[in-house]
Amino acid sequence: MSSLLPLVRNETMKVWKKKRFFVVILVLLVLIPVFTYAQMKIALNNRDKFDDWRLQLQQKITDYQNQLSSERIPEEWKQYRRIAVQQLQYYLDHDVNPDSPNAVTFSRGFVEAAITMFIPLLVLAVASDLVSGERSTGTIKMLLTRPVRRWKILLSKLIALTLYVSLTLLATVVLSYLIAGIFFGYGGWTLPVFTGFVIHGSDVDSSAVHAVPQWFYLFMVTGLSWLSAMTIACLALMVSVLVRSTAASIVTMMAAIIAGSILTNMASSWHTAKYIFSVNLDLTNYLAGSPPPIEGMSLLFSVCVLAVWAVAAIIVSFSVFTKQDMLN
Amino acid sequence: MAFAAKQPIGSNVAAPVDSGISSSEVVLSVQAVTKKIRGRSIIRGISFDIGAGEIFGFLGPNGSGKTTTIRMLVDLIRPTSGEIYICGHQVQREPEEALRHVGCIVENPEMYSYLTGWENLEHFARMQEGIDAARIAEVVEIVGMDNRIHDKVKTYSLGMRQRLGIAQALLGRPKLLILDEPTNGLDPKGIKELREFIRTLAEQGMSLFISSHLLSEIQLMCDRVAIISKGELLAVGSVEELLSQRGAYVIWQFDNREAGVRILRELEHVSIVPEQEQHIDESVLALLPGAVITSMPQERIADTVERLTRSGIGITAVQKVAPTLEELFITMTEGDVVE
Incomplete structure (x- = not known):
């Protein structure tokens, strides 16, 4: 009966007035300068040591190769190194600096680094108390006794959440670009970035490699981060429906995400772990051509796993929320 | 601040009727409702009707099932068996049609504390068609909150929250107003005002369902009462009837x-x-x-x-x-x- 738009407006307004998004912006405003400063230190350091980035790259390749001949380094690490060496060599052969310091490279790197933990954390700041917050304060009683079907209320919350997830990513990219630009200059949009490395065991097949302008690469990275972030958002919404307290809801989600990132680093021999959502969050990894945490994972595989988790979370959220007895 | 009860409550409410039950239409009908939670019977088959313009008291000690019953009336909880009709619409099957005739406060009037009173009312107004800013201003005036309405709810006293809750409940020009322990947090003067206010609402044709454990309150303002204990209705009748039973x-x-x-x-x-x-x-x-x-x-x-x-x-x-x-x-x- 009543249309969805006013409901979405309500939910958006509530998140805004709760100042959750301000917290997100504030965290970004504090952290980005910290990382920018660290990045600048590295750049200055490199400039002191090397006159030419090619020398620096060459040095890095030599370092990796030395590590490969060391006996104390585990085989798994060596595999990463071998692949990295081949990729760096590719950049060197094509005379492209993969680490050229500029604002766009920084934004790209920041989003890539933030996709597994930092962005999910920011998403949780908005998502975790969408439903549980209304239950713990009791406002759910007012909300659900209005003549609106429950599924519409939850859908409006989901739409508002999608909006804030998108805004969070946009803010991450824009703020990191603006802040990094102060130190590194605002260029770097058209810099070529190589993508399409195909990994077979420890060999890199570079036949499909092509250069894309960095702005396009940043766009892809942001898009993939959005997929990861939306999966987290859907799961957080589900937990928020199932759990009455906001604290419990945040802790549950954080535990799942952190467990995933730990597993990513140690589970290469446990193959079924690849179906866990939090092991699949690092989608940008595939673009850069890094080896997957567990063999058999690919971009398509990870996107599918995330989609299945997100859809399941939405189904659970809606079926529980529409039938649940609101006892308090 | 006082309830400006002389104001008309809304153009939509039915014309004034006698507060007797026999002559008027049934606004709320509860039919053999039971509720089991985890195998425990909380409500064991209660039935009653409320007519238009009637003030119905719902009495029971704490833990007797008052709030569970109220939650079932407004679709927060699904009855295990039995049916509830509001203005002829089954609450569980047609919640949108049924709940548009209801304004309610379940337990405490919990509003969004980080919003102002006005923003809260706007929020709930958007959830129902046909409520404009003029209507919001009207209910604000009815509960006499004009001068504090643009302050954040977290700065309100319990009495003011109660008023805001009532304002919210009145927004949709309901035919049935459900108030759970409405005198909580009010001082004696506030209670007296509330009583007069409730009378005025009933005179304008609204039905009121008021739960309380303070029996003196119910006795002073209700036409009929139901007494609930351990999930069962012990008696339903007019105050005089029940008293004369005792002699x-x-x-x-x-x-x-x-x-x-x-x-x-x-x-x-x-x-x-x-x-x-x-x-x-x-x-x-x-x-x-x-x-x-x-x-x-x-x-x-x-x-x-x-x-x-x-x-x-x-x-x-x-x-x-x-x-x-x-x-x-x-x-x-x-x-x-x-x-």
Whole structure:
């Protein structure tokens, strides 16, 4: 009966007035300068040591190769190194600096680094108390006794959440670009970035490699981060429906995400772990051509796993929320 | 700040009707509703109807199932069996149609504390069609909150939150207003104002469902009451009906108490009520030292007085005392409170 738009407006307004998004912006405003400063230190350091980035790259390749001949380094690490060496060599052969310091490279790197933990954390700041917050304060009683079907209320919350997830990513990219630009200059949009490395065991097949302008690469990275972030958002919404307290809801989600990132680093021999959502969050990894945490994972595989988790979370959220007895 | 009860509540409400139930349409109908939670019966089959313009009191001690019942009325909880109709619409099957006729406060009036009162009302106005800013301003005036409405709710006192809750409940021009313990957090003056306000709403045709454990409140403002205990309705009826079920007491005072009691004992139509069965306000008894409490038909008072006088017994006072609802309630729910 009543249309969805006013409901979405309500939910958006509530998140805004709760100042959750301000917290997100504030965290970004504090952290980005910290990382920018660290990045600048590295750049200055490199400039002191090397006159030419090619020398620096060459040095890095030599370092990796030395590590490969060391006996104390585990085989798994060596595999990463071998692949990295081949990729760096590719950049060197094509005379492209993969680490050229500029604002766009920084934004790209920041989003890539933030996709597994930092962005999910920011998403949780908005998502975790969408439903549980209304239950713990009791406002759910007012909300659900209005003549609106429950599924519409939850859908409006989901739409508002999608909006804030998108805004969070946009803010991450824009703020990191603006802040990094102060130190590194605002260029770097058209810099070529190589993508399409195909990994077979420890060999890199570079036949499909092509250069894309960095702005396009940043766009892809942001898009993939959005997929990861939306999966987290859907799961957080589900937990928020199932759990009455906001604290419990945040802790549950954080535990799942952190467990995933730990597993990513140690589970290469446990193959079924690849179906866990939090092991699949690092989608940008595939673009850069890094080896997957567990063999058999690919971009398509990870996107599918995330989609299945997100859809399941939405189904659970809606079926529980529409039938649940609101006892308090 | 006072409830500006003289204001018309809304153009949509039905024309004023008599507050009796027989003549009016049924606004709320509860039919054989039960609720089990984790195998425990919380509500064991309750039924009652509320007519238009009626003030219906819902009495019960804490834990008797009052709030569970209210939650079922407004679709927060699904009954295990039985049906609830509001204005002819089954609440669980057609929540949108049924709930548009209801305004309610379940337990405390919990509003978004980080929004202002006005923003809260706007929020709830958007959830229902046909409520514009003018209507919001109207309900704000009705509950007399004009000067604080743009402050954040977290700065409000409990009394003000109660008013804001009522404003929210009135927004959609409901036919049924459900108030759960509405006198909580109000001072005696506020309670008196609320009582008058509720009367005015009922006069304009709105039905009110008011739960309370404060029986004196219900007694003063309700036309009919239902008494619930352990999930069952003990009685439903008009306040007078319920009180007359119990019968009034006749209290005697004599110059010679023993002689008076002796005569009364001889009379068949008089029974002296033993102390443990008396349900009379203790403050009333305190003013009547040596009173003999009896239960007898009122029409026999005159000849009983004559009989006593003939026997040379000096009667210093005879009076009729109605048991209060509270006393009635204690009789009916005996044991429940101790649990």
